Amino acid sequence: xxxxxxxxxxxxxxxxxxxxxxxxxxxxxxxxxxxxxxxxxxxxxxxxxxxxxxxxxxxxxxxxxxxxxxxxxxxxxxxxxxxxxxxxxxxxxxxxxxxxxxxxxxxxxxxxxxxxxxxxxxxxxxxxxxxxxxxxxxxxxxxxxxxxxxxxxxxxxxxxxxxxxxxxxxxxxxxxxxxxxxxxxxxxxxxxxxxxxxxxxxxxxxxxxxxxxxxxxxxxxxxxxxxxxxxxxxxxxxxxxxxxxxxxxxxxxxxxxxxxxxxxxxxxxxxxxxxx
Ligand SMILES: [Zn+2]
Numbered sequence: 001x002x003x004x005x006x007x008x009x010x011x012x013x014x015x016x017x018x019x020x021x022x023x024x025x026x027x028x029x030x031x032x033x034x035x036x037x038x039x040x041x042x043x044x045x046x047x048x049x050x051x052x053x054x055x056x057x058x059x060x061x062x063x064x065x066x067x068x069x070x071x072x073x074x075x076x077x078x079x080x081x082x083x084x085x086x087x088x089x090x091x092x093x094x095x096x097x098x099x100x101x102x103x104x105x106x107x108x109x110x111x112x113x114x115x116x117x118x119x120x121x122x123x124x125x126x127x128x129x130x131x132x133x134x135x136x137x138x139x140x141x142x143x144x145x146x147x148x149x150x151x152x153x154x155x156x157x158x159x160x161x162x163x164x165x166x167x168x169x170x171x172x173x174x175x176x177x178x179x180x181x182x183x184x185x186x187x188x189x190x191x192x193x194x195x196x197x198x199x200x201x202x203x204x205x206x207x208x209x210x211x212x213x214x215x216x217x218x219x220x221x222x223x224x225x226x227x228x229x230x231x232x233x234x235x236x237x238x239x240x241x242x243x244x245x246x247x248x249x250x251x252x253x254x255x256x257x258x259x260x261x262x263x264x265x266x267x268x269x270x271x272x273x274x275x276x
Pocket of ligand 1: 095096097098099100129130131132133134
């Protein structure tokens with residue numbers, strides 16, 4: 001899913017955090033970091049946070065706890081405390097990293113704060129994520145073979161479109177499901193594939209698709225009993241599920257149904273299983 005960049009400017013936040021520390025015991029240290037910190041935040045914005053281009057900052061490696069303490073304390077009426085409160089006060093109904101329905105209730109550091117402590121408080125590096133995704137992502141960023149594992153919700157604008165397609169493979173009373181990138185470049189498809197794998201989205205969505213498939217067969221049976229228009233109803237559900245993203249699990253499922261004429265024929269004309 002693609003999200004708008006947070007309203008808080010990542011560069012201004014550096015200035016504000018440094019200014020707010022000027023009466024404290026780390027005043028000189030923060031003043032000394034300011035120019036380098038700003039330059040690294042600018043580099044982050046220029047490269048969309050990609051770990052392929054952005055490397056840890058050796059000069060602050062021994063002071064990671066100083067940055068982490070700021071993030072963890074996040075007192076109100078401080079610039080970073082207010083920024084974090086605004087980021088947590090979102091209205092998302094699904095996780096922007098995986099598309100599963102449910103309010104994402106943690107903030108993820110796209111570049112992990114362990115290796116990149118100076119991005120602990122960078123708004124462009126922070127976005128809401130579900131517990132399941134965060135439990136899989138941890139401190140991973142990439143590997144020598146795949147320098148970038150994860151889509152970035154603020155910078156990968158192509159994720160605003162439907163970038164996945166679901167194929168539903170017969171037998172239709174107990175199908176298998178294949179989720180693949182669609183309509184993207186080879187390089188984008190490589191990141192999407194790594195993203196799905198590293199967040200174990202495949203392992204998680206299969207259960208959802210199986211449950212949704214059984215629910216669909218039950219609902220279609222009821223529609224046919226009431227002589228409702230099955231196709232029009234499914235189109236309406238798919239339309240509804242495309243908001244806020246066509247990559248939600250619900251939308252991908254109903255899109256996979258609607259682009260499959262054989263499955264549609266089965267739903268409208270076939271003998272539906274009686275286990276329902
Ligand atoms: Zn998630």
